[in-house]
Amino acid sequence: MNSTKLKRQQTGRRLKFTNDDLWGYIFIAAAMIIFCVFTLYPVFSAIYTSFFNYKPFGSEFVGLKNYADTLKYSKFNLFYKAALNTLIYTVIVVPLSLLLSFSIAVMIMPFKKKTQSVFKAMYYLPGIASGVALSVVWLWLYDSSPDGIFNRLLGIFGIPAQNWLSSTKTSMLSLIIMALLSSHGVRIITYIAALLGIDNSYFEAAELDGATFFQKVRYIVWPLVKPTTLFLLVTGVIGSFQVFMNAYMMTGGGPDNSTTMIGLLIYNNAFVYGKYGLACAQAILLAIAIAIMSLFQFRLMGVDVEY
Structure with a gap:
């Protein structure tokens, strides 16, 4: 029982949030925001747009037509x-x-x-x-x-x-x-x-x-x-x-x-x-x-x- 309690205490100390951890998450967040804005969002946007006859105003949903026209x-x-x-x-x-x-x-x-x-x-x-x-x-x-x-x-x-x-x-x-x-x-x-x-x-x-x-x-x-x-x-x-x-x-x-x-x-x-x-x-x-x-x-x- 004592060894189990000691292990839990050690685990709790390791998982304790510190100022160093905060700065680490801040730097990771900056990289993740850049990745999401300039990589992830354009990819999902391209997938979404591929199902439309895209126009700046009033796009028309065409389903898989663009893929069919490409492969035809x-x-x-x-x-x-x-x-x-x-x-x-x-x-x-x-x-x-x-x-x-x-x-x-x-x-x-x-x-x-x-x-x-x-x-x-x-x-x-x-x-x-x-x-x-x-x-x-x-x-x-x-x-x-x-x-x-x-x-x-x-x-x-x-x-x-x-x-x-x-x-x-x-x-x-x-x-x-x-x-x-x-x-x-x-x-x-x-x-x-x-x-x-x-x-x-x-x-x-x-x-x-x-x-x-x-x-x-x-x-x-x-x-x-x-x-x-x-x-x-x-x-x-x-x-x-x-x-x-x-x-x-x-x-x-x-x-x-x-x-x-x-x-x-x-x-x-x-x-x-x-x-x-x-x-x-x-x-x-x-x-x-x-x-x-x-x-x-x-x-x-x-x-x-x-x-």
């Missing part, structure tokens, strides 16, 4: 074309970006810390630049005249100048090249952090066994950075499915909707055509698709991953 297959429905464009962009850009970032991180590792810092800064700086500013630079690189940078490079090999952003044959390729040659900074730094966490004893043992550089990368480095790869893969797919700035600034979705991504389609439906209900329905379907793909990636690659 016809040659005038751009949703499937935008989904295919987004899928092609994601399938090419995300794996190649991870491979490039991983390779660059591995090549940076043998250098001294100061030299590593220089390389990390060089690769990270484009990531903090404005997307509009980067798009302007790439528009200059993709200049369709013979004086354009890329067309000059093609001219060296005797290849005629290309209309990079104005042709259905090269417009998507142009966006893919732009994505692959920029914004590697975060992934490189993340991979370097993971590589620094690998114990040197693994490499020492491999060297004693006569392992080559590529064998070390294959059998030691790659398996041990798999959790990092999974994280970057999931976030990369999410970001790729939400891509908007590149298509909007570089091509506007053209030519002939060959670079219209789902994010750009949602933007056009909402702010160009005023179809807010349809845009919200498409945004909800996009969120569901991203959630399913993220879960699939965790199930596929996360079986033997330890955190």
Whole structure:
């Protein structure tokens, strides 16, 4: 009985509300209010609006019509074309970006810390630049005249100048090249952090066994950075499915909707055509698709991953 009473007294003292607890709840409340106002409310508002033919004054309830119109297959429905464009962009850009970032991180590792810092800064700086500013630079690189940078490079090999952003044959390729040659900074730094966490004893043992550089990368480095790869893969797919700035600034979705991504389609439906209900329905379907793909990636690659 005495031990039970003592435990109750100790529990009561632990649950006693103090001034420190008050400040903790205040800081948590501030974060929760920001989350509710800028994240939770817009999500529920979008779900609500997706069931209406939304107008600033006098919205009309249409039920699941916006979802049905989105999923109805016809040659005038751009949703499937935008989904295919987004899928092609994601399938090419995300794996190649991870491979490039991983390779660059591995090549940076043998250098001294100061030299590593220089390389990390060089690769990270484009990531903090404005997307509009980067798009302007790439528009200059993709200049369709013979004086354009890329067309000059093609001219060296005797290849005629290309209309990079104005042709259905090269417009998507142009966006893919732009994505692959920029914004590697975060992934490189993340991979370097993971590589620094690998114990040197693994490499020492491999060297004693006569392992080559590529064998070390294959059998030691790659398996041990798999959790990092999974994280970057999931976030990369999410970001790729939400891509908007590149298509909007570089091509506007053209030519002939060959670079219209789902994010750009949602933007056009909402702010160009005023179809807010349809845009919200498409945004909800996009969120569901991203959630399913993220879960699939965790199930596929996360079986033997330890955190």
